[in-house]
Amino acid sequence: MRRRKESNMATAMTGRGFIGSIYGLLQTRLPVLGGGPLQLSCLHTSSSLESKSWERRNLKVYPPQLPDEPRRPAEIHHSRRQIKYSKDKLWYLAKMIRGMSVDEAIAQLEFNDKKGAKIMKEVLLEAQEMAVKNHNVEYKSNLYVAESYSGKGKYLKRIRYHGRGMFGIMDKVYCHYFVKLVEGSPPRKEERTSLDQAKEYVQSLKSRTIIHSL
Amino acid sequence: MAMPMRRTLLTLHRATQSNLKSAEASLDVLHPIPLLLPVRTKKRYFIPPAVGLKGKSEENPEAKARAAGIVFRQQYLERPINIACTAGIFDPYIPPEGDARLSTLSKEGLKQRTEQIRQSAASQLAIRKVKEHDSEFKTKDFAERAQEIFIEAHNALTQFNKEKLHSLVTERCYPEMTRGNRYKTIRWRFVESLEPPRVVHARCPDMVTKGNLYGQVTVRMHSKQTLAIYDRFGRLMLGSEEHSKDVLEYLVIERHLINPYGRWRLHGKIVPSWAPAKDPIIKTVIIPGPELKPGQEFDALNYEVPKPAAVQWKLGFLLFEKGFWLLRHWKQQVSLRMNKLPCPEANEAASFSTEYHTSLE
Numbered sequence: 226m227r228r229r230k231e232s233n234m235a236t237a238m239t240g241r242g243f244i245g246s247i248y249g250l251l252q253t254r255l256p257v258l259g260g261g262p263l264q265l266s267c268l269h270t271s272s273s274l275e276s277k278s279w280e281r282r283n284l285k286v287y288p289p290q291l292p293d294e295p296r297r298p299a300e301i302h303h304s305r306r307q308i309k310y311s312k313d314k315l316w317y318l319a320k321m322i323r324g325m326s327v328d329e330a331i332a333q334l335e336f337n338d339k340k341g342a343k344i345m346k347e348v349l350l351e352a353q354e355m356a357v358k359n360h361n362v363e364y365k366s367n368l369y370v371a372e373s374y375s376g377k378g379k380y381l382k383r384i385r386y387h388g389r390g391m392f393g394i395m396d397k398v399y400c401h402y403f404v405k406l407v408e409g410s411p412p413r414k415e416e417r418t419s420l421d422q423a424k425e426y427v428q429s430l431k432s433r434t435i436i437h438s439l
Numbered sequence: 440m441a442m443p444m445r446r447t448l449l450t451l452h453r454a455t456q457s458n459l460k461s462a463e464a465s466l467d468v469l470h471p472i473p474l475l476l477p478v479r480t481k482k483r484y485f486i487p488p489a490v491g492l493k494g495k496s497e498e499n500p501e502a503k504a505r506a507a508g509i510v511f512r513q514q515y516l517e518r519p520i521n522i523a524c525t526a527g528i529f530d531p532y533i534p535p536e537g538d539a540r541l542s543t544l545s546k547e548g549l550k551q552r553t554e555q556i557r558q559s560a561a562s563q564l565a566i567r568k569v570k571e572h573d574s575e576f577k578t579k580d581f582a583e584r585a586q587e588i589f590i591e592a593h594n595a596l597t598q599f600n601k602e603k604l605h606s607l608v609t610e611r612c613y614p615e616m617t618r619g620n621r622y623k624t625i626r627w628r629f630v631e632s633l634e635p636p637r638v639v640h641a642r643c644p645d646m647v648t649k650g651n652l653y654g655q656v657t658v659r660m661h662s663k664q665t666l667a668i669y670d671r672f673g674r675l676m677l678g679s680e681e682h683s684k685d686v687l688e689y690l691v692i693e694r695h696l697i698n699p700y701g702r703w704r705l706h707g708k709i710v711p712s713w714a715p716a717k718d719p720i721i722k723t724v725i726i727p728g729p730e731l732k733p734g735q736e737f738d739a740l741n742y743e744v745p746k747p748a749a750v751q752w753k754l755g756f757l758l759f760e761k762g763f764w765l766l767r768h769w770k771q772q773v774s775l776r777m778n779k780l781p782c783p784e785a786n787e788a789a790s791f792s793t794e795y796h797t798s799l800e
Binding site for chain 2: 284285286288290296297298299300360363364382383384394
C-alpha cells in the first residue's frame, strides 16, 4: 500500500509540481489522523476569491420572534469591491468610523481629505438607503457602524523598469471595503480615566495570593 | 545589460593583463575580448503581462475574415415564447357599491342578493364559450373550486413552494404575489368562509390571433382570514396572527381554453374603489412634502396631507413597498404629519419626531 502511495506521489510530483503533491499527501493523511467529517470541516471548502460571503449575510432569514422576546436589531451588510485604493490607507478611515452612528460617520467622511473617504461615504449612503428600503429599518438615522474594515482586492501586475535592465513587478493595488450597519443607537464606549486604571492596578496588586510564604 | 558587463570585463581583463604586460596595458590598446557574455539561467516564475501599447487594436478581425473568404451563415436569433396567460383582466367586473355592507334582510340587501349572473348577457355568452371548450364547467361548483385554488395558492405562498405556486397561479399573478417576499416570513390562515362563493362575471378574451381563447371568471367571496408578515429579522411588519379579518374579495380565475392541458389558475384580484383602507404597517414612513420655492416657508399647521384618489385596482395584488399579497391599497393606510420642514436635510432630522397615526376611514 505504501509503495503504491509513494509511486503515486512520485508521479504526482513530476506531473503537477511540488506543492500539488504535498496537498495530495495532506489529503490522504488527514482522514487517517482525525475522525471523519468533523475534522474535514475545518478546511476551506469554497475558494475565497469568488465567494461573496459578506453579501450573502444579507440573505439570512430569522424565524419570527415571539411577542415576549426583545426586538432583534436589524443588521445590514454592505460592501464595495475592487476600489482603486490601498487597503492599508483605507484601514485608517475604516478604523475611524467604527462605532460611530451613521450620520456622524458620513459627516466625518465628507470633510476628510483622503480619496477613500469619498468612496466610503457613498458606500454608507447606499447601505443606509438599502436598510430603509429592503430591510425594514424604520429610521435611517437610527443606525450605527458595527463593523467596518478593508480587505485586499485582486491586484493587477505591471512592470516597473529599473536601471541596468532590471525590472520589478509593480502592483496596481485594489481593495474591498466592508461595512455592517446595525439598528439602534451606538454602544457607549466605557471611558476609563487614568485614576480608574491606577485604582485597578493597585487592586490587582492587593489581591495577589502569595504562595509558599510564612 | 550587455554594455556594463563589457565594461567590467574590460577592466578585469586589463587588471589581469597589467601584471603580465604592463606596456601594452598602459598604451590603452583595445584587445578583442573573448565573448563570455553571461546569460541569466535562473528562470523567472512570473513576468507580468505586457500592457498593450497604443497602436495595438487597429486590425479589424472581421475585415480580415472577409478578405480570407470565410463566410458565416446568417444567425437567426429566435426564441420561442409560450404565453399561457393574458396580461391583465379584460373588461373587469365593477363591484356594486355597498356590496357586503348591507344586511340581507333590508330591501337593498335583497336586491343585491337576487342580482344573479343571469343579468349580464356578455357573461352568459362567455360562460357558454367556456363550456364549449371545457365540458365539465359548472357555475355552481366552480366557485368552490376557485376558493380551494385560492386557499392552496396562499398556503403555497407561505411555504414558498415555487412549483406548486406556479401551477395554481398564472405567470402574471406570480410576481405580484411574490415580489419582495423572498426574505420575509408570511403567516396566513383561512379561518372560515362567511358567505358561499359565487361566480359574478365571466369574459372570454382572445390574444394575438382570433382563436386563441382565454377564459376569465370572476368569483366573489366573503371570508375570514388572518395575515401576519414578519420581516427578515422576525419582527412583525403587518397584521397579527390572532385577530382575523372579514375580507370581501373578487378573484379572477383564468384558463387557456384552447390548451387541453390548461388549468384554472388564479389570475388577479379586483379591488373596488369603495374598499375601506387597510390597517397601517408597524413602521413610520416619510411622505415627501410639497415643493417649496426658495424663500418660501412650510406651514405645518395648515398643511393637509394629500389623500390619493379612490381608484378601482384591477391589477389586484398590492405592492406595498416590498410587495405583499394584501387586500386593499396601502396608500390610504398611513398618513403622517410632518412637524418640520419637508426639505431633504430636515427630513432626516424630522425622522425621529414624526407623529404617526392611522388613517381612520
